[in-house]
Each structure stands twice: as C-alpha cells, then as structure tokens.
Amino acid sequence: MKYGFVKVAAATPIIRVSDCKKNTDAIIAQIKEANIEGAALVNFPELCITGYTCSDLFLQQTLLKTAESSVYRIIEETKNLDIISVVGVPVAFREALYNCAAVIFKGKLLALVPKANIPNYSEFYEARHYTSGKNTDFEIEYAGRKTVLSDKVLFQNKNMSDFTLGVEICEDLWVAESPSIALAKSGATVICNPSTSDDTIGKAEYRRSLVRMQSGKLCCAYIYTDSGFGESTTDTVYSAQNIICENASLLSESERFTTGITYADIDVQKLMGERRRMSTFCYDNENVRRIYFDMPLTDTKLSRKFEQTPFVPSAKDDLSRRCKEIITMQATGLATRLAHTGIKNVVLGLSGGLDSTLALIVCVHAFDMLGIDRKNIHTVTMPCFGTTKRTKSNAEKLAEAYNVSFEEINITAAVRQHFIDIKHDESVTDITYENSQARERTKILMNLSNKYGGLVIGTGDLSELALGWATYNGDHMSMYAVNVSIPKTLVRYLTAYEAEISDGELKTVLLDVLDTPVSPELLPPDKNGEIAQKTEDVVGPYELHDFFLYYFVRFGFTPSKIYYLARHSFAGKYNNDTIKKWLVTFLKRFFSQQFKRSCLPDGPKVGSVTLSPRSDWRMPSDASVRIWLDELENQ
Known part of the structure; x- marks a missing residue:
C-alpha cells in the first residue's frame, strides 16, 4: 500500500x-x-x-x-x-x-x-x-x-x-x-x-x-x-x-x-x-x-499499467477520434477569437518543425470553419545561423500544400548588426547568440501583424512551457497561442493524424516533419548540414518530462511517487539513474521558469493539464523547489 x-x-x-x-x-x-x-x-x-x-x-x-x-x-x-x-x-x-x-x-x-x-x-x-x-x-x-x-x-x-x-x-x-x-x-x-x-x-x-x-x-x-x-x-x-x-x-x-x-x-x-x-x-x-x-504499509506488486504517454490514448480508434477532437477544439478557439475581433489575417512563423506545423494545421482548420481565404494565413520562414535546408524546404512545401501565403525573410544580417550594437562576439555561441535570433524573429512577426492587420499565432507547446524552453519575449510571446495546452508527445500524434487523413505532397512533407529531430535550430548545423542542436540532448526526453508533468500537475503526486511510477512504466527503456536525473531537471526547471508562465498569451484549453496563470495553474515565481528535491532524494 x-x-x-x-x-x-x-x-x-x-x-x-x-x-x-x-x-x-x-x-x-x-x-x-x-x-x-x-x-x-x-x-x-x-x-x-x-x-x-x-x-x-x-x-x-x-x-x-x-x-x-x-x-x-x-x-x-x-x-x-x-x-x-x-x-x-x-x-x-x-x-x-x-x-x-x-x-x-x-x-x-x-x-x-x-x-x-x-x-x-x-x-x-x-x-x-x-x-x-x-x-x-x-x-x-x-x-x-x-x-x-x-x-x-x-x-x-x-x-x-x-x-x-x-x-x-x-x-x-x-x-x-x-x-x-x-x-x-x-x-x-x-x-x-x-x-x-x-x-x-x-x-x-x-x-x-x-x-x-x-x-x-x-x-x-x-x-x-x-x-x-x-x-x-x-x-x-x-x-x-x-x-x-x-x-x-x-x-x-x-x-x-x-x-x-x-x-x-x-x-x-x-x-x-x-x-x-x-x-x-x-x-x-x-x-x-x-x-x-491496523494494516501495515507494504509494497503493492502493481499489475496496473501506467502508459508511458499519459496524454495520448493507447487505443488507435480512440487516438484518431481524440486527435480530430483536439484539432477541432484548437481551431474553434482560434476561429472564435478571429470572429470576435473581426480580424481575417494571421501571421505565423513557419520553421518546418513540429510545433509550427501543428499551428499551421490549426490555422487552416480555423480559416476553413470561417470560410476565410487561406491566403490570409501569412507564413514566414526566417532562416539564420542554425537553419537547415531540410526544415527550410519543409516550410516552403507545407505552405504550398496548404495554399497559404509564404515569404522568406533572412535575419542573418539583422542579427549580426544586433551583435555589433550590443558588442557581442558572434563566435561565442552562448545564450545571447541563441536568443538574439529568437527575439528578432518575434519582432518581425509582430511588425508583420501590424502590416497585415492580423494576429501573431504562437507555436510553443505545453512541454516547453513546463520546462521554460522558450525565449522570454521571443517565441514565448504571441497574440494567440494555439498549442499552449498540447504536450510535445501529443503534438507528434496530432501531426501524424493530419498526415494520415492527407494525401499527395502534403502527406509526404508532414511525414518528413515528423521524422525531423526536435530543435530550435539556433546553433550552426554540423559539418554535413544536419541539425546539430537537439533539444532532448539538453533538457532530456520529452516522453519522460510529459510523464512527470502529467502526474505532478494533474494529481499533485510527490516526486518519489512519480519516480516510482516512471520506473514501473519505463523499465527496460531508461535505467533508474537516468529517470531520476531528468526528474530532478524537470523539478528545477518547472519551479525556476514559472515567471515565463505568469505572463502567457491567451490560448485554448483542450485537456485536464494546462499551465495558464488565469485558469488552471497559479504559482508564485519565487517558490522554492527545495522540499520537492529533498523528498525525492530521501527515497
């Protein structure tokens, strides 16, 4: 027990x-x-x-x-x-x-x-x-x-x-x-x-x-x-x-x-x-x-299964039905915002990665609901130091397949000028090097939204918010964040569902997006021109973090219980030390990055776990993680 x-x-x-x-x-x-x-x-x-x-x-x-x-x-x-x-x-x-x-x-x-x-x-x-x-x-x-x-x-x-x-x-x-x-x-x-x-x-x-x-x-x-x-x-x-x-x-x-x-x-x-x-x-x-x-507390030999992806239904029929429902909810949220404001244009940074692809899918469904011309979806790719040919090409193909507007704005020169202005050595690929690119992209999107009279659509997902894996006042900010309650593991399944119901070039490019490593592409590619900066190498596997997030926020479980469940669920895939290492990372980042969640833009709630400061999760940015780390360490 x-x-x-x-x-x-x-x-x-x-x-x-x-x-x-x-x-x-x-x-x-x-x-x-x-x-x-x-x-x-x-x-x-x-x-x-x-x-x-x-x-x-x-x-x-x-x-x-x-x-x-x-x-x-x-x-x-x-x-x-x-x-x-x-x-x-x-x-x-x-x-x-x-x-x-x-x-x-x-x-x-x-x-x-x-x-x-x-x-x-x-x-x-x-x-x-x-x-x-x-x-x-x-x-x-x-x-x-x-x-x-x-x-x-x-x-x-x-x-x-x-x-x-x-x-x-x-x-x-x-x-x-x-x-x-x-x-x-x-x-x-x-x-x-x-x-x-x-x-x-x-x-x-x-x-x-x-x-x-x-x-x-x-x-x-x-x-x-x-x-x-x-x-x-x-x-x-x-x-x-x-x-x-x-x-x-x-x-x-x-x-x-x-x-x-x-x-x-x-x-x-x-x-x-x-x-x-x-x-x-x-x-x-x-x-x-x-x-x-008086019954003693002994170990219970669990026969109950705890899915490795608790946000994702295990049955294929349920999964397809759920994916359709979620995309419809996201699209309805955006469509309602557009109808309320009378705005008929949106601006979206399209990188060719998973999150921005899902955001584009949601935009397309919302515009179709409202009967608005898809050309009013203005997608922008903004290559810089870390952009690879693969993601840039996929962004172009996605825009063409969905018949939305597309433009390319290379930000390399602008970022270099910024380095000169703040006296930053470009050869030092530190956090300044990375975030300067993210903020330049957000500035362009915001200004294009003024030009087109549209809303900037956020692409960041729930897992990134939990870990604070977003640039403050960069990709952290938008005018409506359609993926705000979608964890990374579910983003993948939603995109896969869209690929399953599509055909031709659209299906091909969506499948390639799914096969692309998750990366912010803020560091230069490797010598073969492939993505060198892989998010999960830095913060850990998203499937573990989504598991931790679900049981921490949804049920308020102690770290030791989450660790116990993760060992049970991921046995044979990750060893105990690896699970504990990334759980410590999750706890530290979750607490230290609350300030980013405290000023989130609006976005639709679609599941039982969200981190909106206005509805589901209220937490002081100054809260200490110490007792949670101690509880885990004492097991």
Whole structure:
C-alpha cells in the first residue's frame, strides 16, 4: 500500500443454494488466494454464505444458525491474513432479519453492515423476508464476537487514512439516494458492493455504466461483486459481472458467466488528491461510526499499467477520434477569437518543425470553419545561423500544400548588426547568440501583424512551457497561442493524424516533419548540414518530462511517487539513474521558469493539464523547489 496503491479483489465463488459449508469452503479458499496475490481487500457477493435465492428458507433457524457459524469459521481461518473480507450473510437480530455484509479482518468481525433499500418489485421480493437496515445502529454479539450492526460505518486504516472503506449492498446502488453518497462525503474512498443482480438483455451495459458513474460522482473506487454459478435458476440467471472502477475509469471487469477473482490496483492517494481539488466535493461529518483496522504499509506488486504517454490514448480508434477532437477544439478557439475581433489575417512563423506545423494545421482548420481565404494565413520562414535546408524546404512545401501565403525573410544580417550594437562576439555561441535570433524573429512577426492587420499565432507547446524552453519575449510571446495546452508527445500524434487523413505532397512533407529531430535550430548545423542542436540532448526526453508533468500537475503526486511510477512504466527503456536525473531537471526547471508562465498569451484549453496563470495553474515565481528535491532524494 505504499504510495497509496491498494490491490483489491472482487471474488465470486461457485456456490450451492443453502449449502453453507460448501459455500464457506469456497469463500475461505478465495480469501487465501486473494491474500497470496497481495490483495488488501476482497469483496464477495450478496448473501454468498447461504446463496441469495434461498427464498422462504431464510426464515429457517437452521439456515440462519449455520450461516452464523460459517462467519465464525471464516474469521478463525483467516485471522492471520492481512486482508479485509466483505462477505454477504443473513443476520437475525431481535424480531428482524437483515441482509448484511460481514466485514472481517485479522480475527475480528469489524461490523455487520445491513442493506438499506429492500427491493420488492418484478422478480425481487426481499421484503417478504428482510427488514430495511436504514438508520440501524446496534451493538450485538454475532459469530462469537461483539460487534456493531450499523448502516453508517466506515473502516479506516490506522496507517493510511486515505484507505477508508464503506459498504452498500446491491439495490442500494440503484436508488436515488445511495448510502454510498453519505459514506463518501464522510470520507470513504473505497466502496464495496456485495450484489446479486440477475441478468436480462441489456442490463450488463447499464450496470457497468451505473458503477462507473457512481465512482465518478463520488470520486471513489467502487468494487462491485455479483453472484454467479450455483444460484437458483428457477426464475433468474446470474452472470457474475464483477466490476472495479476508480473515479469513472473502468479498471477491471470479469468475463460474464464465469466465476473466480477479478483484481485491480486502486490509488487512494490520487482519489483524495482529486477531492481536494474539487471545491464542490464537500465533506459532511454525519453521525457515522469509524472503525479502525491496523494494516501495515507494504509494497503493492502493481499489475496496473501506467502508459508511458499519459496524454495520448493507447487505443488507435480512440487516438484518431481524440486527435480530430483536439484539432477541432484548437481551431474553434482560434476561429472564435478571429470572429470576435473581426480580424481575417494571421501571421505565423513557419520553421518546418513540429510545433509550427501543428499551428499551421490549426490555422487552416480555423480559416476553413470561417470560410476565410487561406491566403490570409501569412507564413514566414526566417532562416539564420542554425537553419537547415531540410526544415527550410519543409516550410516552403507545407505552405504550398496548404495554399497559404509564404515569404522568406533572412535575419542573418539583422542579427549580426544586433551583435555589433550590443558588442557581442558572434563566435561565442552562448545564450545571447541563441536568443538574439529568437527575439528578432518575434519582432518581425509582430511588425508583420501590424502590416497585415492580423494576429501573431504562437507555436510553443505545453512541454516547453513546463520546462521554460522558450525565449522570454521571443517565441514565448504571441497574440494567440494555439498549442499552449498540447504536450510535445501529443503534438507528434496530432501531426501524424493530419498526415494520415492527407494525401499527395502534403502527406509526404508532414511525414518528413515528423521524422525531423526536435530543435530550435539556433546553433550552426554540423559539418554535413544536419541539425546539430537537439533539444532532448539538453533538457532530456520529452516522453519522460510529459510523464512527470502529467502526474505532478494533474494529481499533485510527490516526486518519489512519480519516480516510482516512471520506473514501473519505463523499465527496460531508461535505467533508474537516468529517470531520476531528468526528474530532478524537470523539478528545477518547472519551479525556476514559472515567471515565463505568469505572463502567457491567451490560448485554448483542450485537456485536464494546462499551465495558464488565469485558469488552471497559479504559482508564485519565487517558490522554492527545495522540499520537492529533498523528498525525492530521501527515497
């Protein structure tokens, strides 16, 4: 459970209706199996000790007493295991019968949680036997233990309070006021639902959507366990559709009409972080019992995958759809700005690199939306000391293929004159040498925008903003920055998507742009005329930095947790020392370069991670990175 990861399990045993001994054998076996697999929590179906479909047998003392003895046996035979078991059982107390979940840990019956909403419609007639457990709160003795029977109870790990469990049962999920709402508002990050939900045509899709949305609404993990083989099929069939979701994401689902155990790794730290970000998630300290359990923080062997490119969908169909959507959002943002201002011209520095290519793609789509002549897109290439024939040629070909205006302004003489003015030795290829070129280009773009009555379109991307890899008052500045929330790894996929839907010369040149090394081209080419200055040689691989950025900004993870996840995701590609080296670089640059982000031009937000000082990221430029570096170093 280190770093907030908790392995959980949804277990459906093969049962026999009313055969408590057989069912208990199967339950104990699955608890032990889940424990061996490293699960900290296992959830079983509703009334699985007896079977859900016992009907009037639930009124038989023999069945109820045997069920209680079965709970005792489960407690005794799992008392040395560090795993919480949530097991469905009928419980008789005083004059009532309750449909309960027994919550068991290390030889203790932590509580009996009764079902609050008792269905009595269609194929369900539970009210014939069961009493609603709503607002119950009794201290009772059951299965040889003193415990509580309560529908308002939370189970919290003493060693990690973010792991707090609540329980609701089957129908409780399907009603308007689910008990899980109050449980989550009182602090539950994990909800277990022991269920017996019969199958009818189309119900599986609805059930899945219901679990996903409940986990999303409550910003929690939701473990839904369904009954399966062995329940009576007199009138109904059960498919054992076990579902584990986390904040609306489906982590794991069993194959229907099978039995066994479904696992998933949930991240309770992430869930708590999400709740803290949401000003609308209000904690409500209702009158709930908190029962504490002492589970040690051990390493969780992760089976969960963390994609190397978290900004990019892994499925090709999703990727194509997402790329189309993102480009449309970027183009709509620009089109709206143009329509609002009445401006019908834009000016764009076209280098032949990835970022400026994507900016041109966005401009073309925006102009097509508005029905404006593409010739009003004024692209400019401004070669200087580091420009290669390849990028310059690609800039020309792109402009021609898209049928936009194009001009070349060589800035070499102007930059040399500037060196003379500031008394800089041209042979010293330092930061002054580089940034003088970037600022000269921006000056030209700004002045051309006055000439054409247009907006200067920014080309810089989100990854460059995170690292401060931009020249202040150079390429850092524009009048509308269309790529401002697009990370470098996604820029590549968006450009590739445009190439995929294009043909002829346009497709050819876009593919060559994709094959060109990322570079600001501010230093002279090598002796073969190829790009010598490669960005990733200096700041590190963008795929690592985008990974760091996503988990640092989106979830507020600690550097040590980000390092842990990166080692897990990039194993075999980068060694641990390399990952740590570039993570330190990321942290230092992210903090030191905030002043550039504090004065960003407008640009469209398209994803959950942006660094706009007006909306998503507010940070003082003077903040110290020290405690983040210390936290990483101490691991």
